[in-house]
Amino acid sequence: MKSLKWIILLVSMWTLGACSDGAYEPREINQETDVCSICNMSVTSVDFAAQAVLKNSDILVFDDLGCLMAYIQQNGDEEIGAAYIRDANSIKWLNVKDASYVYSKDYWTPMNYGVLAFVSAEEAAQYMKEQPGEIKRYDELLTFNWGVHDHE
């Protein structure tokens, strides 16, 4: 009987632990209602979507990697538990810090920022054989000049 109490206690702790802020999982995009938190565009092109799971469990959705980076540039990443970007070759969500990136001004993305994410450097290199671009690291994206349009 005593061991049963311990088992229940351990299971409860494990269950509560699984529900804690430590698990910052991405969610599915709803094309009909999700709107980019930065540029306000509806997220209809899911293959390019990004999301930031905040430490308070709120999830912010972005239509383009550039919008996620704009959010981080404006607000810092202290409140972000984990951020994700869609893999260009599959429907997987990749942690932005683990992904490999390729940039070309000729790549189409919803905001035309032209940066695609891949699960590995090999897949990125493979993609560049057919669609020439340049490799970018995550830390380079934080200071990247997003946008292709010069105003002034």
Added chain:
Amino acid sequence: MLLFLCIALFALTFQAFAHKPQEGTPKPYIHTGEESTLQKLIDATESGGTLVLDKRAYQGSFSISKPITIKGVEGTSIVSLETALEISNTKNVVIEDIELKAEEAGIVATGIHKLTLKNIKVEQGTAGIEISNSTDITLDNVDISGQAGHFATKGHAIAIYKSVNVQASESDISNVLDGFYIERTDDVSLTDNRIQDSRYAIHMMYSDKVRLDFNDVRANLTGLMIMVANDVSITNNSVKKNNTLNSVGIYTYDVNKMVFSDNELSENTVAMDIQDTRNMVIKSNFFSTNGTVIQAKYSGSVSIQDNEFHGNILTARTDEEGVLLQHNFYDDYTGKDYDGDGIGDTNYIATNSFGQWMVRKPVYQYFIESPSVATLNKMDTEVTDHNSLAIIDDQPIVMGKTFNTNFSINGWQFIGSIFVLIAMFIVRRKLI
């Protein structure tokens, strides 16, 4: 009996593939004098020549790669299980008076100098008209309608990429993703188009020298979506009933040098959402019955002057950069004009504490006009007069210029009223 049915079904199969023209209908007349499929007719037409099509449906996908004018008549159509018409790498192409029904796009054009599409009707499959890497494009009276359903499953009606000098007028567009999607295209003029029941009526990205005049956009998620653009003029447009979840009348994002004047915006959730916009003048517009009129972020240089605000819930809400409000008419201004110069003697205070909170958490809009928020608004007007962060118009106009003289009557309501009056008259006479 069973044998007869089998024979009938067998014969019907062949009937479906038969191409025998119906008796009595005129045969296609063409300048080249040939009668064949449309592709053969196109190929047979000399470069720069005119191909006149007759009243019939041409089935298949067709391509054009030389200067040509193709004219249809009422009833001329192209029906395709793929893209109906592909035009590539040529100049001086004119398509007139043709209806397109395609499972994929109606027209795909790339690398064209001088393309004119006139009196074209498209029943949209996956997309309407796609044009890229082209110059001098004229679209006149192009009507495109999509299928019923949510916009997320549809394509753009007219999509133009990497092109220069686009003129579009008198188009009717409904039930699509974006009415006009224009990307990396300069010198754009859209005039007198009507777009409704879509995601964005006009969606523009990375474009310079844009003119939008006399367009009527209504019941879309967002009316005009202007993003990353330079030198934009939007005048005399009607933007109405964009009032679903997340709806905006006009949205600007990263725009420089913009004039927005003489437009009418009514019944929108948010009439204007302005983000990261510089050198923008909002002048002589009429804003009525919107939820919020102006919502601005990172746009401190925006000037809002000589406009009229009628029956809106909230005039403006901004971040700490604010906007410049000057010389506007507000129907909720309660000040007096004792010196009779037409300008109120006290400031109009548009700042609203609750409005500022709504910028951060839009979901708070559901509490608008609740008793606590009404009390908060009352307190705002008493204490924010000397607050440097307040949005204040120090020259509010006390008399609006616009008088609504529209008169309309519902025909059925009128006829019903007449019947009721007659019935009452008859009943009264009977009773007497």
